[in-house]
Amino acid sequence: EAGVAQSPRYKIIEKRQSVAFWCNPISGHATLYWYQQILGQGPKLLIQFQNNGVVDDSQLPKDRFSAERLKGVDSTLKIQPAKLEDSAVYLCASSLVAGFRNTQYFGPGTRLTVL
Amino acid sequence: QQQVKQSPQSLIVQKGGISIINCAYENTAFDYFPWYQQFPGKGPALLIAIRPDVSEKKEGRFTISFNKSAKQFSLHIMDSQPGDSATYFCAASLVLTGGGNKLTFGTGTQLKVEL
Numbered sequence: 001e002a003g004v005a006q007s008p009r010y011k012i013i014e015k016r017q018s019v020a021f022w023c024n025p026i027s028g029h030a031t032l033y034w035y036q037q038i039l040g041q042g043p044k045l046l047i048q049f050q051n052n053g054v055v056d057d058s059q060l061p062k063d064r065f066s067a068e069r070l071k072g073v074d075s076t077l078k079i080q081p082a083k084l085e086d087s088a089v090y091l092c093a094s095s096l097v098a099g100f101r102n103t104q105y106f107g108p109g110t111r112l113t114v115l
Numbered sequence: 116q117q118q119v120k121q122s123p124q125s126l127i128v129q130k131g132g133i134s135i136i137n138c139a140y141e142n143t144a145f146d147y148f149p150w151y152q153q154f155p156g157k158g159p160a161l162l163i164a165i166r167p168d169v170s171e172k173k174e175g176r177f178t179i180s181f182n183k184s185a186k187q188f189s190l191h192i193m194d195s196q197p198g199d200s201a202t203y204f205c206a207a208s209l210v211l212t213g214g215g216n217k218l219t220f221g222t223g224t225q226l227k228v229e230l
Contacts, residue, residue, distance in 0.1 A: 040222070041222055041223070042206070042220025042222050042223050043218075045219075048211075048215050048217070055211055055215040056215065056217055102216065103149075104161070104218065105160075105161075106158030107158050108157055109157075109158055
């Protein structure tokens with residue numbers, strides 16, 4: 001079974017530029033998550049999708065971050081404009097269904113450096 | 116109240132020794148406690164998990180001990196091996212009213228097992 005795919009793996013941008021990350025979840029997984037992992041910290045959930053719909057985006061900085069999941073499969077996370085403090089690894093995860101004790105499978109992440 | 120506190124930040128253990136990582140939480144609504152293992156350049160992967168109505172769960176060399184009254188849980192790695200060298204995250208899961216579950220991660224413990 002193929003895992004969660006993410007691209008690009010690395011991205012370096014100047015502050016105030018925009019950037020987009022792509023995620024392809026495990027086939028058949030209805031739930032998709034985007035996490036931000038700052039160096040030396042645990043992952044922090046940004047947004048959770050159940051199929052096309054947003055379940056939780058309470059920790060997403062909506063003034064600069066946006067995410068979409070078209071057709072309930074692939075997802076993109078965008079930052080516009082980027083700030084220095086956005087430097088982090090952005091992890092995508094998926095689970096078979098939403099909810100209770102379902103295992104989340106993580107992709108390798110995209111390492112973003114904002115200069 | 117959503118925090119999960121993890122200690123120690125780093126740990127060095129001799130091969131064959133026992134590695135112990137501790138976590139504490141405040142929110143009694145958390146209903147599932149997974150541990151994740153992360154190698155450099157990879158996303159976190161589920162290692163072992165426990166429900167709050169169970170005091171201990173063992174899978175191979177990995178054991179979770181759970182103390183509901185103290186709101187603490189810990190990971191024990193028996194017979195630690197160099198291949199166990201990784202960053203370990205505890206997490207706590209909360210069911211969302213809109214469906215889905217939200218993981219709150221600890222800050223991570225960097226484990227190094229020396230020969």
